[in-house]
Amino acid sequence: MRVYYSPLRYPGGKSWLALELRTWLSINPSSELVELFAGGAFASLLAVVEGYVSKATLVELDPAVCAVWRSIFSPTADDLCALIEKFTFDEKSVRELLSVEPESEVMLAFRTIVMNRARRGGILAPGAGLLKLGERKKGMASRWYPETLCKRIFMLNSYAKKFSVIEGDALEKLSTLNRRKSHVKLFIDPPYIKLQERGIKPLYRFNSINHRKLFELVGKTHHDFLMTYDLNEIAMSFAKQQNLCVEKIQMRTAHAIKKEELLITRNCL
Ligand SMILES: C[S@@+](CC[C@H](N)C(=O)[O-])C[C@H]1O[C@@H](n2cnc3c(N)ncnc32)[C@H](O)[C@@H]1O
Structure with a gap:
């Protein structure tokens, strides 16, 4: 059964990976998880809420996404929920707010x-379109559940002391971590290579990174890591150069679409 902890429905989110995350978090455990390219931060939320770690650090470049996490993990969570509860979610109000x-x-x-909630696929990158009919023809509000959103926000706020948010570059953070002695678990879920290569519409405001450099840093790290990638030759060859273990995994999508991704680790799960 899928678990939902976040108020964001994040494109590329990893809720389908919950079973493997639990296995990885249980082996060679650490009290701290660092999630690079955090986005919807599914791994961190699961790790803290289910008690696998006592501290999670989210590293994310998009200031809008960081604002969500900082607000949730601070006393302003109350104000955030008050705004959510009193908002009339229709096309006019949404357009006004976004303008x-x-x-x-x-x-x-x-x-x-x-x-x-208002955009197709939850995409936050500039230029993504708004939902039209939505689920069950309820219109744009088909994905607006204020009570559920606030329940999740308050639940996460109760763990606020266990989370830190770093608004910054994941590659820089990884170089710093590689110089740190104490051991952390690293979950790494960068933007897809394939989309970047094929010039497909971006899913994120920050959509392209130096994948070669990321693999070099991951190859050098002494921390226990789990990295996910879209299935493609470039990622597989970078992983081979760094002697990493690559396993294919079937994504468990809500729409029963069969798609594979890569799980990359030091020694295989
Ligand atoms: C595949 S998504 C992560 C999804 C996440 N694992 C989840 O469960 O929702 C990749 C994220 O990396 C962020 N990002 C892109 N470039 C970055 C960088 N250089 N440093 C940190 N975050 C970055 C994007 O804004 C996006 O949120």
């Missing part, structure tokens, strides 16, 4: 959650 620049962090967080 103005937020004046505070909590407004940026609120706007990001609304955008994530």
